[in-house]
Amino acid sequence: MIVRPRFVCLPALFVLGLLPSFLSGCTSDDSPENDNQIVVTGSSTIAPLVAEIAKDFEALHPGVRIDVQSGGSSRGVADARRGLADIGMVSRDLKIEEGDLTAFTIARDGVGVIVHRDNPVDSLSDDQIVAIYTNRINNWNEVGGPDAPITVVNKAEGRSTLELFVEHFQLDNKQIQADTVIGDNEQGIKTVAGNPNAIGYVSIGTAEYDATHDIPIKLLPLSGVAASIENVRSGTFPLSRPLNLVVKIKPTGLAAEFIEFARSREVHPIILEQYFVPLSQ
Known part of the structure; x- marks a missing residue:
């Protein structure tokens, strides 16, 4: 005490x-x-x-x-x-x-990549995610989406979600070219939900809850595995904590x-x- x-x-x-x-x-x-x-x-x-x-x-x-x-x-x-x-x-x-x-x-919990619900892109490879976050891909039409610039949402320093994300994708945070830097998960979800061209990454638990409560976001699979609580539970999702x-x-x-x-x-x-x-x- x-x-x-x-x-x-x-x-x-x-x-x-x-x-x-x-x-x-x-x-x-x-x-x-x-x-x-x-x-x-x-x-x-x-x-x-x-x-x-x-x-x-x-x-x-x-x-x-x-x-x-x-x-x-x-x-x-x-x-x-x-x-x-x-x-x-x-x-x-x-x-x-x-x-x-x-x-x-x-x-x-797991960490998953999210985009706006209206974004037609349903999956991204690990290489594409890295390219987006390092500004080598900066338009959605390069990955099968609309002709629109990608808004990259990144986590602030000191957030464990950021640490897990960069470790998984073997990135240094200095390499990330972010348009928006956010703090907690709900702020990240709110940012992506309010911008059809945004991409971010947050807690799967928080994102799955909000997506099922009519918040306009969707989780993308990672390495071909659906980002879901069930897959975190089974141990098949590659990014859990x-x-x-x-x-x-x-x-x-x-x-x-x-x-x-x-x-x-x-x-x-x-x-x-x-x-x-x-x-x-």
Whole structure:
């Protein structure tokens, strides 16, 4: 639990007899009620899922508050390390240099390429995707689409989706020629949904959910495999990732209870409702 001590005292004592009152007038943030709050920060992919899990956990633990904040996987790592969060959210495997952290996987997700629903292009090869993102292909008519310039949507630095994308396609982010740089998945989906000539990449879970709720986007297959939760679950989709809760030190108390709950079968319905893949069926 994060401790942020702050002391507020009554005016200076004038008589020794006031000492008991003085002590009772001093308060600290290190109080029992603060032991009932957990701060969780990081991946915008995981945040909506954790927020829903937190609601059920709070219902089972009256008086407990789980404060969930997004900002990207890099924030989750940094906040967990610096003690600014009890738990970080990281939507990828931990890196070698992050070995000081411990990850607890709560679900899995995939990363898929999206275009506007009205775009007639139904598939792109890996080479074509690389060519589009490096500006060697910049018109849809070069890949069987309309005569229209391609709007390339890329993720901002620090986003795990970007890291997975460039790793899979063996790119350096400096090679990508982006027209628009976005943060979280919903921003990426909104950008592509509002531009028939745009292309982007986001969480498959988020995209599949939005596509089935009348948002005008569609997922393209990757390496010939349909971008779907089912294919992530079966392990056939080539670009998938763990959704992790990370900590700096061994969790205890409420934080440990919450992590255990987030990894339990009790939350599988929530994970499925969020279009992610539970750890086991």
